[in-house]
Amino acid sequence: MNNILITGKPGVGKTTLIKKLIEELDLDAGGFYTQEMRIGGRRVGFKIITLDGEESILAHVDIKSPYRVSKYGVNLEGLEKVGVESIWRALEEKDVIVIDEIGKMELFSPRFKEAVNSALNSDKITIATILLAPNPYTDKIKRRQDVKLFYLTQENREKVKEEIKDILQQLL
Template sequence: MQRRIVTLTGRPGVGKTTVAVAAAKILRSKGLVVDGFYSREVREGVVRRGFELVDFTTGAREILADIVGQGPRIGKYHVNIKGIEEFVPRIVERALAEAQVLLCDEIGPMELLSPSFRRSVSRILDSSARAIVVVHRSMEDPLMKSFVRHPEGVLVEVTENNRDGLADEVARMLYGNTP
């Protein structure tokens, strides 16, 4: 059964972003316009320094959180609210206007500190866009729950046991075997 929104969740480090980005690349390879953003770790050697947001279309990057800096803290990281607010809304607006599939990785505690992030990402729910969304596993925030419970969506938990073939399955959930 095709879905409009595939929401991925799972424990930290299990491969949610890897699955989401791989599914987006599969859909892009089928000729679909895919746009959005994803997050990734920033490491200095073996030490995780923080996280950055990456524009799926242009490759542009913005610091999401870092162990040094200013901004609200979550754990040992300072969240770059200004960077989130300047980066994500622009990408989401562009994707909603131009893309057939929107990639949104991740809706989590750091990102949700930004009011502009919340407003932009919530527009996905009211649009007709198909989307691959990654939510933090706690899912206690009302916006996260809106994606998880969306009537045109499905929640998929990424695990070590299912992650290897999951990107193809996510692509099929959104568009079947052909766009």
Template sequence: MSESLELARRTFVTGQPGSGKTTLVMALVHALLERGVRCQGFYTQECREGGQRIGFDIVTIPSGERAPLARKKGPRHWPKVGSYSVDVASLEKYAVPTLLLPPPPTPDSKAVDVVICDEVGRMELKSEKFKKAVRSLLKLDIPVLGTLTAARYGHRVAFCDWIREQDQVAVHNVTKSNRDGVKALL
């Protein structure tokens, strides 16, 4: 692991949509996996159809299993975030378990080296189970690499502010112009 991950046990990147948060985290995950670091968690990926964005999917790490997170044309009973309907049941079935760590194989070892959580955002926060899993995760003695939604139009996200205030949390702001520098820093 990098020194930054060891010093800041919980490293998050934040930035506006399209700034490269997920791309940055996935580059770091690939580098960690190449070094034999055991990663577990999830990331979100844009879902397109006919060249148009129709929503977002959850992709689990390390299995690569995909499931819907949000769709522009979701059922009416799904909670809304902007123009998207959030599939809370899918989030809780696929993403939440990746944040809950298995017991280590032996008392002196760890089953997982780093937990990936991309993203703690407005869609994911529609789930109380997700929030509970994140709170529990941040109490554990394990490195976390994740992304936090940024304030938009002056509207802050209280849960993300709470994460920023936790011990051993480092948050790096990512923009299109600085993302390569942030990657080198991490």
């Protein structure tokens, strides 16, 4: 079971958990994180940051795009150039693939789905955050036999981190 998925409500610490695991276990990882963009305390968008430091805007209130989630226009080109390419690079060069996240904004991209499927079908370890809400694509991923799904809460964060650490140490 080399695919580890983490779900939970927004702001519960999914991204932070993955960052801690990579740091504490010194994982040879590639892929990307998603991070909020704020101006004066107000969220205005999200950016993608690869594990090797490349950045792109994923979505922003000022982006005019046919792809929208709530008030945010989604930047598919940025997602594909930076996020999707980081998954393909990790598949070729790294032991661990990080995908943060498999969410509503990212699912507009067929190229993103193709890269996710390749990562999950590979022999590499994939650690990903995944949409909590029902969705046909993500629900299918959650039901895969080769996936271990964790539901993260503020109360179980430390316990989940230790469980995932144990799994990773056995796989590496």
